[in-house]
Each structure stands twice: as structure tokens, then as C-alpha cells.
Amino acid sequence: MDIKIVDVAAKAGVSPATVSRVLNNNNNVTSKTKDRVMKVIHELGYQPNAAAKNLRSQKTMAIGVIVPEINNSYYAEVIKGIENQAYAMKYKVIICDTSNNKEKELEFINLLMNKTVDCMILVTPMMSDEEICHWADMDYSIGIVGRYIHHDKVPCVHTDNVKFSKEVVNHLVEQGHREIAFLSGYADAIDSYERLEGYLKGLREHHIPFRPEWIENGNFNKQGGYEALKRLIEKKVSFTAIYAANDEMALGVYQACGELGIKIPEQLAVIGVDNNRISRYITPQLSTVNQPKMKMGGAIVERLIHQLENGEVTDNRVIILESQLIVRDSSRSLPQT
Amino acid sequence: MDIKIVDVAAKAGVSPATVSRVLNNNNNVTSKTKDRVMKVIHELGYQPNAAAKNLRSQKTMAIGVIVPEINNSYYAEVIKGIENQAYAMKYKVIICDTSNNKEKELEFINLLMNKTVDCMILVTPMMSDEEICHWADMDYSIGIVGRYIHHDKVPCVHTDNVKFSKEVVNHLVEQGHREIAFLSGYADAIDSYERLEGYLKGLREHHIPFRPEWIENGNFNKQGGYEALKRLIEKKVSFTAIYAANDEMALGVYQACGELGIKIPEQLAVIGVDNNRISRYITPQLSTVNQPKMKMGGAIVERLIHQLENGEVTDNRVIILESQLIVRDSSRSLPQT
């Protein structure tokens, strides 16, 4: 079959151990024998068997990544950040797409946590805090993106949803709006909850009495946003601006407004979250909040691998990255500059 | 440390071999002992060590996927198709993002081809046919998406670039255009070449004399399309329509036209390829060619795994999937319906 370490050793006239040392940059080898071994390795085109190496060294140099939807641009960007950083740190990346299915999420974590990978990154996981803590307690190395978990060993990277949501409300109020509706995402997603919280706090800061009819759920997707806006209209509740908890739902709002003949931003100001690439191309350009997606992916890899290799948990377990409000035409009341 | 097969065997009062048989659905086990073993497995929460299993069985149940850019929506869709089909066939997916870097591509293939994965899928690889054939000759299981390779053992899935490119030209001619420029992608990408070929054949079918000034390279990205259009204008060559070999370049054309005050489609008809999600949202909506991206990903996995598990090469090694021309406002001369 394939050529193995003993073959190299034999041809180079050394022991397998020496070949192993050469391959793993162990210093205790004469540069002379090292050269000889390297020469044979190249001659034979020897490639160490990863399975054997993994078994023996109890390491795989692989990171498992579980994402809700790989073809969603938000997650694709996070993954890109993970890939880049993993590559820089010499790790491979196994990606599992759950299609927003919690069963699959659990299945994948079980599938990988048997020495298939050294650690895992859960991107906005669907499972509960308790479940995640359960895995962490079993000494599985887990990192989280887009959510905060209260567990000493679990590094988390996320953005300050409350903070930027207040900024969104602030911006809308500055544009003259007092009646602002809110479209939330999945009811159980932490992002939904925190953005709602920021929205409410924003209203309060401006002494705008909150009205529950202003809130509708749009499940973070376009269809949901579309339906939510229609429900809002049917309720005959008055509002002049809408804060959608992500750009996808804002897209649905655009569609509904198109059908209903509602002009954006003249009759309804719209703002989303994510800075999805489409937001810049749609007319009118959609105001949004930029999330440092690639940075988030990179940061969690860095932290997780560091923790894995150095054993100890770093003090900066939780990383909160900054988001920026991007004001475009969809929420500008004045003629654009 | 972790609990292993001997622990299960001991507690169940059987040999490790029996536990292994139970786990691998080997029939030669009494249902009674099987039940007992299963019970212990659950009690102990036993998870077979993947590294040991891989080493012993010479299988990993993993597919390596090498893509140029994971956050590009085209590739993200292909990957989604791969993920879904791999999941259905119980395979894991290791994704490597080359960032359009050929060095990285070679590095990754070397990295994974050592029993880290059972087979690999190269999505529009940058390496030459010779290089790919070289790997295939070494008995590495390789599948290709988006390109045709002349090698018995290498399954390929792609679309008929020549065919749909002729349709594109045909459509533009029907709209009254006779002067059609072409924006190609990377010079060495097979897609570029074939789309150019289809464009030329399309012109010929309509007896339109081809002019070399009509062709510019835009490297498949937005900036490239932007610059290519500007060069085209500077050359003072006359053209009323432009066929961009992908939507990204068409986006660059839009930008350049915006700056130059060229109206689409009145002064310039534009059509792209890929049916990127943005194409539907931009104004005017971009005509394009839809590629069955997810289907392509699924098809290659199916074929590759089949070949891997059944040993023999299937006769339908090359799969050519259909693309559809999607006509939108950017290439319609008449007022839209």
C-alpha cells in the first residue's frame, strides 16, 4: 500500500523514531541525518498517515464548526474568518450545516466530539445554555459565536446588541420618528431578545411610551419580515419607522411595502442589522448595523486554540466586538447629501 | 481518561470484539447480548474513538472540499449542496478555503490526502488538468465541480457554458443588439474560456462579425468588471450590450455606468451569469443565467461516494446540468410587462 515511516527509516538507514523526530522538528537530530532523512522523504513522496498520528498523539488539528446555514451570507462571513485564522494556526476546519435544525445540531456535536476534532465552535447555536454547559462540563472544548454563555471554560464572541439597538432607535428619533415598530427574530434566539431590549431602552431614553402592538416576530427571514409587516398594517397600529432585527426581515418589509405602495423612506423608514451585501444594492439603500463577522470568526478561533494549547483559560473569555450603525437612504428623512 | 471499548466489554461481560460487532451492526450477535451491550453503552455514555477507528478501518467517513472563496454566494450554495448530500450519506465535510490562491490549493490537497479524508471535491480548481490527473493517477479519489477533466476516474459536474452563452447572445440579438461586448473571468479558468467560446459561436450564428476590441478581462470580480467597462469606453469601441461572464463583474459594470451616467438598459443592456441573489435586488434587475449550484454539489458527492464504496467507476462520470436564462430588466429593450 502506501509508503510508511518504517520504509523511510529503512532507506535512510535510521530508526522510525528518528524519522518521526525529523518530521516533528524535534531538535535532537543532527542536521546531517536530518538532511538525509528529508531527502528520502522527498524521494519516496512519504506522507505521514493522519489517522495513526491522531490516534497516537491524541490530537487531530481539526476544529469542528456548527452553523445554522452555510449559504447565509452572515454565517458564510463568520466561517471565512474562522477558516483564515484556523489556517494561520495550522488547523483544519470541519463544517456542519444544521439547516436551523436543533436535532442535527446535537447529532453533529455527538458525531465530532469523539476525537474527530480537538474543539468545536458553535455559531449561534439553538441548544439551551444548560445543554452547552453540560458539554463544557464534560471537558469538551467549545467556543461560541454570537451568544453569551455563562460558563468559565467557554469563550464567547459577540456584539453588544443592546448598545447598537439603542443607537438605532436614537438615529430614528433624530430623524423625527416617534412611532417605531420592531421586528424580532426567533423567539428563543438571544440576539432577538437583546435587540428587543435595546429597542425598549432606546424608547425609554427618549420618553416614548412603548406600545406592545409595535412588536412583531419575523423569524429572522425574509418571508417572516414580509408577513410581519402585513400583520402590523392589519392591526391598524400607527408607526412611521421600523427596526428589523436583521436585514433579511427588512428585505421582506421592502417587498410588502412595494406591494402595498408604501414609500421608503418617505412613508416608512426602515433599518436592519447585519450589513448584508444586498443592503447596499437594494433601492433605496438599506440602513443597517455592520457586524464584524469575519473578525468574530477569527477571534473565537484564536481564543479557543490558545486555551486548548496552553491548558489554562484566559481571562478575556468573553469578547464583545463593536458594531457600527450605517445610515443609508432607507432611514433618512432629509434629502440625501 | 475517556471510556473505551474494553470498559464497555468488561461491564457487559463480553469481549471487546463483541462490542465492536454490536456497534457495527454485525449480524452474528444474539439479540440478547446485543441488548445487554447496548444498555451498557448508554449507561456509560460510550463514544467510539474516531481516530482509532479511522486507523484500523482505513476510512474516515470524511470528504475534503477545496473552494476558492467560501463567502462567495456561488460557492456557498455549492457547499450547501455538498453538505446536504454528505449528511444524507453519513459523511463529514472538511472545507478548505484557498482565497483564490493556487499555492494554498496544493497545500490543502497535500494536507488532506493522508487519510484525513476518504476523497476530495475540488470546486473550480486553479491547478492544471495535468496536475489533477497526476493526483488521480496516484489513486486519490477526486471529484470536480464546475470543470471538465479528461480522466477516467474523475467524476465531473458542470454546466454547459457554451450552450447558455449562445442563448445569452441569442437573447441580446432578439432585443435588437448587434454590438455585444464580452467580459471574461480569469484567463485560465475553464468557465471563462467556454463562455467566450459560446459568445463567439453565438455571434457567428447571427452572422455578426466578431471584433476583438469587444473582449475585456474582468477576473470574475466586481472591481474587475468596473475597470473592464472603463477600458472598453476608453477604447471608444462601439457596443450596445454587454455579456459579463458572471454577476459580480456585472455589478462592477453597474457601478461604472452609474458614474458615467450610462443608463441600463436604455443605453447599455447588461447580462451576467450565476443568478447571484443580488441580481434580483439591484435596480434595474439584472438578467442572468441560473446555475443549479446546490444540485451540482449534491451530484458530485453522490457520484464520488458511490465510486468510493462500490469500487468501480460509474459510466455516467460526467454530469452536465442544465442552466436557465433569466431575463430581467437590465436586458429588456421594450418597456417591461
Added chain:
DNA sequence: TTGAAAGCGCTAACAG
């Protein structure tokens, strides 16, 4: 139907 034993290819401890 089950068990004993060998070994997948590598690394690391211990000698020398």
C-alpha cells in the same frame, strides 16, 4: 455465536 490475539502507523519513554 463469541473470544483471543494481532496489528493499523505513528510517537514517546527509556536506554544507550
Added chain:
DNA sequence: CTGTTAGCGCTTTCAA
């Protein structure tokens, strides 16, 4: 500085 030896945890003959 280098070699010998013993496993990593599993599957798979071969015997019983």
C-alpha cells in the same frame, strides 16, 4: 544524538 519498545483504541481474522 539515536534506537528499542510499548502502546494509542479499535476491528478482524482465526479458533473454539
